[in-house]
Amino acid sequence: MSDRSLLIGLDFGGTKLAAGLVDPARGDLVASVRRPTEPEGGATLALATMLEMARELVANTPGEVGGVGINFGGPVDAAAGVVLQSHHVAGWDGFPLAARVGAALGLPTTLENDANGQALAEWRFGAGRGSRSMAYLNVGTGIGGGIVLEGRLWRGAHGMAGEFGHMVVRPGGPVCTCGRGGCLEALAAGPAMGRRARAALAAAPPEIRDRSAMLRRAGSVAAVTGRELTGAAADGDTLALEVLDAIFADLALGIANILSGVDPDLLVLGGGAADWAPTLFARLLEGVRTVCLPGTENQIALSPAALGADAGIFGGAAIVLQPRA
Amino acid sequence: MSDRSLLIGLDFGGTKLAAGLVDPARGDLVASVRRPTEPEGGATLALATMLEMARELVANTPGEVGGVGINFGGPVDAAAGVVLQSHHVAGWDGFPLAARVGAALGLPTTLENDANGQALAEWRFGAGRGSRSMAYLNVGTGIGGGIVLEGRLWRGAHGMAGEFGHMVVRPGGPVCTCGRGGCLEALAAGPAMGRRARAALAAAPPEIRDRSAMLRRAGSVAAVTGRELTGAAADGDTLALEVLDAIFADLALGIANILSGVDPDLLVLGGGAADWAPTLFARLLEGVRTVCLPGTENQIALSPAALGADAGIFGGAAIVLQPRA
Structure with missing residues (x-):
């Protein structure tokens, strides 16, 4: 992934799904799309919808996309890329979300829970820029x-x-x-x-x-x-x-x-x-x-x-940029 | 400093002064000496006493000594090597303790407060060994x-x-x-x-x-x-x-x-x-x-x-081994 690559941030929230393309060098949200979560569709529908949103973003950008970061609204095993559970939508327990998204989009993919992702997003792109x-x-x-x-x-x-x-x-x-x-x-x-x-x-x-x-x-x-x-x-x-x-x-x-x-x-x-x-x-x-x-x-x-409703998308991008342990 | 160097740990406590030689590779306390603090002598006497103790340790060891770490019982500016204050003994406020000890002993010297030093000591040499x-x-x-x-x-x-x-x-x-x-x-x-x-x-x-x-x-x-x-x-x-x-x-x-x-x-x-x-x-x-x-x-x-009364001495050694920011 070059320094000039765009990053896809995917935000699986309790009430909405959001996907965006982030330019990490400029800290800009280049494009984004949002849909309500349909809890009755479970994890399967949420994933299919999100992949459709991500593909739409990729298809409409002339830039190179270097990776995907997923911000998930519930506990995850970040190292394994696996969702542990969701309080809002059925079917997520033990779901290997990073691997599934990575395979579907053909891009390196990382996963984090939402509070951690938002924290990283604010540190890198928002109110915490420049803080140690x-x-x-x-x-x-x-x-x-x-x-x-x-x-x-x-x-x-x-x-x-x-x-x-x-x-x-x-x-x-x-x-x-x-x-x-x-x-x-x-x-x-x-x-x-x-x-x-x-x-x-x-x-x-x-x-x-x-x-x-x-x-x-x-x-x-x-x-x-x-x-x-x-x-x-x-x-x-x-x-x-x-x-x-x-x-x-x-x-x-x-x-x-x-x-x-x-x-x-x-x-x-x-x-x-x-x-x-x-x-x-x-x-x-x-x-x-x-x-x-x-x-x-x-x-x-x-x-x-500082990032408002886009914190989850920026969080996805910030997760990709995070040095791996 | 070679990997086989011994380290001097100096522990300035409220009621005692302790100095020791630590073998960092083995996690052993090779030698140590202890004296009560004499508060009426202030910082000057405490420093002179401690330097005497340190010189005695160095004189009696056949090994090479690679550095000095000071564990101080009060708030310090670790980066500057300066004591901020002491609640027990007069004359410490703003005292450049690391520089003074370093010059007197001709060895690289670092400074930390006691709780931080003890924490590092337990992590490296004591109950916390092997923990992430x-x-x-x-x-x-x-x-x-x-x-x-x-x-x-x-x-x-x-x-x-x-x-x-x-x-x-x-x-x-x-x-x-x-x-x-x-x-x-x-x-x-x-x-x-x-x-x-x-x-x-x-x-x-x-x-x-x-x-x-x-x-x-x-x-x-x-x-x-x-x-x-x-x-x-x-x-x-x-x-x-x-x-x-x-x-x-x-x-x-x-x-x-x-x-x-x-x-x-x-x-x-x-x-x-x-x-x-x-x-x-x-x-x-x-x-x-x-x-x-x-x-x-x-x-x-x-x-x-696990380190008992020697935690402060081990803390000094652990401070020296700590990667600098």
Whole structure:
């Protein structure tokens, strides 16, 4: 593969399939295509659809394509190129995805899980460009993460490094999807944000609740999610800011623990967090400064992720460029 | 330096100075000498004493000495070879220790802080030999740590990586030396162990207190420290085991967070923890299994440190052998 080759990034997500051609030298997305995931079609349909998308991209580019990187939304054995499982679509358990895609497209193909791929993508093409080390925290339906040290993904001994969503920060706190209590994910991921906002609305006096910008945005208490919470908070809604400050206090604890344990140059927040208004981001930074190890307040560097919905595609390309262990 | 050179390891601790000659190929301590620290003499006396010890070692060995590694009990700028500060002895702030020792002994000299040096020592010469990645947790007067990934120390962007003692695991918990509440160090380091044991004895009914093996070992409630706690617990003392189980529940939370964030092959426990009876170690492992991310119970590897009081000397040698960034 020459330095001027384009790379195919394939992003198998829970709700969408995305494929793109990335120019690694320029950090550009040359072309991309996206389709919804059809869970009832299982792994077979998802793979066939993705291969069709990839072939379409290759057919329409005059450039040379040097490799394929797959970003998969679930645990994988990266070294073996095999999917371990998918929570969203049937048929993926033990699937040799890298080998199948590589054979179908006739190109060297590598596989990584989505949080790791996004972390590498932000380090190489996004908010982490130029940093020596970077931790990545994806705040979405769950909280995932990744660690990039001197340009290399640190996967961990069992592929679990960067699983910051399952750091217990409030022992005995709300029950997590993992079954334990007080994980960062159970306190500060999207569903927890919605839950905490709805609980605050339900507990508020009617005159406060009825004036809440969260309610106005969602239509009903039951329809309030993390999106209405952060939107209303960005508009200055008092109740939303109160709820968000409590959530940010938990998230800040998790971030402070990452900073004192891993001590990266930069922590990048992706997923829904990348869309938070700058005023909210500043509020979170202030929260981290309040709970961090005293004396380290001024060395904290947080940044929203820069690649948005294309992070998965860029992640595929970044995986190909990653030195192999 | 040839592969068969001996290395000098110098260990500047809070209460003692130790120097040794290490045969790196065999992992042997060829010779060593130790003297108490005299804090009133400041950095000047400590350095002079240490140089005298090092010269004595060199004079008495027939082998070739290839380099010097210094393990310093306090924060250092490893790249610059400069001590940042010492909590125990005056005169160290900003001291160019590596350059001064190097010039005095005429040997290439490198500097590292003690937790990082001990981590490297355990990885290269001790309990972590053969592991691909290792986290180190020193449970002593404080809780320090270090991270070794594929044979290299990960120092972090600000030299703080592995500061696991300041992971907040019980927000609002006991006040830490850092000023915050609920740090691992404030819950499970030696002083916290003593404090929790004394509080349990003070709160126990007289007939329980008076029969406690902790009291028998210490002579009075006020004299009980972590040592009497772990000794009595190893003997099966019920109250000591109760206190220790509560402490281990906190320590286990911290360890579980390290495992899911850094995911090393092995976690090595040094300091006082290395001397805990095997039954206590087994109890801690069970505690980690209880609070770890479900599904990871069987991949947990904990080990007591193997180098004991020589860890600092071996740390010096391991620092010299560390590839430079």
